[in-house]
Amino acid sequence: MADAMNARQPEGSVPQDDPIAAMLTADGVLTPAAEREAAVSDDRLRELYRLMVICRRLDSEGLNLQRQGELGLWGPYTGHEAAQVGAALAMDSTDWIFPYYRDFAMAVCRGIDPGAILTIFRGLAHGAWDPYEYRFGPFIIPVGTQVPHAVGFAIGCKLDADPIAVLVGFGEGATSTGDWHEAMNFAGVFKAPIVFLCENNQWAISVPMRDQVAGSIAARAAGYGFPGVRVDGSDVLSVHAIVRAAAERARRGGGPYLVELLTYRLGPHTTSDDPTRYRTEADTEPWRQRDPIAHCANRLKARGAFDAAFEQAVGSEAEARAVQMRQTLLNAAVPHPATVFDAVFANPPASLVRERDEFIAALEPEGGRSAANPLPPEGGD
Amino acid sequence: MATLTMGKALNLGLNDALARDRRVIVFGEDVGRLGGVFRVTDGLRDEFGEGRVFDTPLAEATIAALALGLAIKGFRPVAEMQFDAFSYPSFQQVTSNIAKYHTRTLGACPMQLVIRIPYGGNIGAIEQHSESPETYYVHTAGLKVVTPATPADAYALLTAAIQDPDPVIFLEPKARYWMRQEVDLPLPPAALDRARIAREGHDATLIAYGPTVQTALAAAEAAEGEGISLEVVDLRSLSPLDLETISDSVHKTRRAVVVHEAPVFMGLGAEIAARLMHDLFDTLAAPVERVGNATIPYPPSRFEKLFVPDVDRVLEAVDRTRAY
Numbered sequence: 002m003a004d005a006m007n008a009r010q011p012e013g014s015v016p017q018d019d020p021i022a023a024m025l026t027a028d029g030v031l032t033p034a035a036e037r038e039a040a041v042s043d044d045r046l047r048e049l050y051r052l053m054v055i056c057r058r059l060d061s062e063g064l065n066l067q068r069q070g071e072l073g074l075w076g077p078y079t080g081h082e083a084a085q086v087g088a089a090l091a092m093d094s095t096d097w098i099f100p101y102y103r104d105f106a107m108a109v110c111r112g113i114d115p116g117a118i119l120t121i122f123r124g125l126a127h128g129a130w131d132p133y134e135y136r137f138g139p140f141i142i143p144v145g146t147q148v149p150h151a152v153g154f155a156i157g158c159k160l161d162a163d164p165i166a167v168l169v170g171f172g173e174g175a176t177s178t179g180d181w182h183e184a185m186n187f188a189g190v191f192k193a194p195i196v197f198l199c200e201n202n203q204w205a206i207s208v209p210m211r212d213q214v215a216g217s218i219a220a221r222a223a224g225y226g227f228p229g230v231r232v233d234g235s236d237v238l239s240v241h242a243i244v245r246a247a248a249e250r251a252r253r254g255g256g257p258y259l260v261e262l263l264t265y266r267l268g269p270h271t272t273s274d275d276p277t278r279y280r281t282e283a284d285t286e287p288w289r290q291r292d293p294i295a296h297c298a299n300r301l302k303a304r305g306a307f308d309a310a311f312e313q314a315v316g317s318e319a320e321a322r323a324v325q326m327r328q329t330l331l332n333a334a335v336p337h338p339a340t341v342f343d344a345v346f347a348n349p350p351a352s353l354v355r356e357r358d359e360f361i362a363a364l365e366p367e368g369g370r371s372a373a374n375p376l377p378p379e380g381g382d
Numbered sequence: 383m384a385t386l387t388m389g390k391a392l393n394l395g396l397n398d399a400l401a402r403d404r405r406v407i408v409f410g411e412d413v414g415r416l417g418g419v420f421r422v423t424d425g426l427r428d429e430f431g432e433g434r435v436f437d438t439p440l441a442e443a444t445i446a447a448l449a450l451g452l453a454i455k456g457f458r459p460v461a462e463m464q465f466d467a468f469s470y471p472s473f474q475q476v477t478s479n480i481a482k483y484h485t486r487t488l489g490a491c492p493m494q495l496v497i498r499i500p501y502g503g504n505i506g507a508i509e510q511h512s513e514s515p516e517t518y519y520v521h522t523a524g525l526k527v528v529t530p531a532t533p534a535d536a537y538a539l540l541t542a543a544i545q546d547p548d549p550v551i552f553l554e555p556k557a558r559y560w561m562r563q564e565v566d567l568p569l570p571p572a573a574l575d576r577a578r579i580a581r582e583g584h585d586a587t588l589i590a591y592g593p594t595v596q597t598a599l600a601a602a603e604a605a606e607g608e609g610i611s612l613e614v615v616d617l618r619s620l621s622p623l624d625l626e627t628i629s630d631s632v633h634k635t636r637r638a639v640v641v642h643e644a645p646v647f648m649g650l651g652a653e654i655a656a657r658l659m660h661d662l663f664d665t666l667a668a669p670v671e672r673v674g675n676a677t678i679p680y681p682p683s684r685f686e687k688l689f690v691p692d693v694d695r696v697l698e699a700v701d702r703t704r705a706y
């Protein structure tokens with residue numbers, strides 16, 4: 002595990018003169034000079050801390066809700082807070098983010114109502130937000146397939162000469178898929194304004210990093226014609242500064258950049274998973290010691306920007322946000338089942354409209370449908 | 383009025399769409415400097431520039447995914463798959479993402495894109511250049527699937543497909559790229575959900591699409607010499623299916639033969655036969671016949687004429703419906 006935790010730059014992953022790589026120490030954290038240069042203010046760092054604490058609390062509430070039967074499934078992201086919050090806040094509001102299914106904290110950072118997102122995991126709908134409103138794509142389940150979508154969008158930004166950077170999130174398991182490699186290649190060929198963000202959490206469900214990737218993920222970027230760096234994904238400051246620099250580079254026409262964040266999934270893959278079947282507490286313990294929230298608190302303390310009052314205020318806010326998320330979820334109306342027909346097409350053919358009408362007619366008692374209550378069960382109170 | 387091949391009609395359809403709407407872009411393997419392996423995109427890069435007509439690396443999944451991403455950005459992508467079987471690497475992107483993105487974003491992100499796929503056999507080629515994959519696509523909710531049988535329809539359906547807000551799989555019968563027709567351009571866009579009566583008749587209905595429409599028309603011509611009047615329905619749209627036009631025709635003729643190059647097993651003929659049985663159970667004078675390929679990988683070219691529907695096999699099927 003010690004090797005997996007080492008964020009040292011892999012051989013040949015970055016050109017000698019890459020200014021972003023030069024921001025990092027051998028251990029994948031900002032050098033003191035780069036930290037001064039990045040000038041992340043105390044307020045900004047406190048904001049990053051605040052969102053990490055809120056998101057961790059929302060994660061535990063998601064887990065609670067699933068255990069209480071209110072959600073069909075929950076995919077915990079505790080351990081990823083620095084990665085997701087640090088990266089999401091590094092992007093401008095005009096930039097776009099294409100997430101993978103675990104990027105819940107990124108969605109929260111973009112201002113999407115977490116209680117609304119949970120309706121997806123409650124089985125009420127397949128989506129919960131307008132991507133144009135938040136510049137945040139839908140959660141994509143087939144692993145790695147969102148990566149070329151983001152590249153396509155980024156190529157569009159380049160064709161339109163928009164000063165927009167695109168961020169795409171994925172895990173290390175996704176880097177084994179063909180779509181990921183194809184997307185990396187297309188991005189390199191078209192010099193797309195995109196930041197590839199690998200949240201390398203060491204486990205693709207049960208398969209450890211060593212059985213998933215030969216060599217290094219960051220080093221693969223070089224083969225596609227752009228740099229890749231490995232960053233300590235427990236350090237929100239480093240994540241934030243590096244992703245911000247990579248996004249600025251993309252907006253300036255510098256092309257793609259790969260950021261591999263070494264992080265850890267402290268919980269199960271999803272609530273359907275049992276990590277005791279494939280890893281021990283001893284595997285996890287060293288990563289608990291690198292808790293991103295504690296790490297950030299230490300950085301703030303070193304700056305004299307952290308005290309008990311702040312910690313308490315953030316904790317209370319997180320608690321309130323969790324309560325609010327639960328309430329939003331439990332109050333979410335169950336849509337009429339026929340709404341499943343509504344968004345299949347923008348311009349639906351008459352045959353589908355007819356199918357919908359037949360479905361609605363069959364829901365009527367005289368339609369003879371045997372189910373006493375065709376609606377999904379109502380949510381709790 | 384000009385005499386056009388289907389390939390040229392498609393080329394002009396793309397040209398006019400590119401000229402009409404600055405957001406239309408065309409890309410795929412070899413579509414730029416080469417003009418496509420079938421020359422459907424010939425000259426378009428020179429006319430509209432590399433920003434709007436461009437070659438991509440050789441990776442079909444990402445060609446499809448690019449169309450998705452560009453559609454979100456507000457482009458109207460027209461992506462080319464080089465051959466039928468070469469569309470399979472893009473299958474996950476098409477079925478899991480393109481077909482479902484509109485639903486997954488609650489209608490916020492229409493997938494206004496077209497994926498062109500040359501399909502079908504009869505060109506003396508290997509199996510992966512001769513396949514008929516339409517059933518895979520029509521079985522996926524969220525896609526529209528169309529296929530022209532004539533140069534005029536190639537132009538009019540392609541125009542409509544590019545303008546439609548939903549993802550359209552545009553299947554081009556490659557054996558018919560060189561068929562000629564007098565066409566008066568520009569044609570208005572065709573409806574994406576309507577079949578066409580290609581020939582009127584009253585003794586039986588031949589239901590065909592894409593490459594087999596010409597075969598069905600030739601069969602009808604031959605049958606006329608024997609005093610048999612065959613109606614030919616050209617489906618044009620495979621999803622949705624214009625069951626109204628099919629039913630109206632078969633209601634009149636009471637006999638139906640579905641003709642496609644794809645294997646008969648689970649082909650479109652199965653759905654059409656089931657619908658006709660359901661809707662016209664008392665009207666049908668004979669079971670619906672189906673003519674198509676055997677359940678084999680597309681055969682070596684030496685034998686393909688034995689497996690692609692031809693006039694004789696179509697007329698034999700007609701005879702069976704008449705003898706029932």
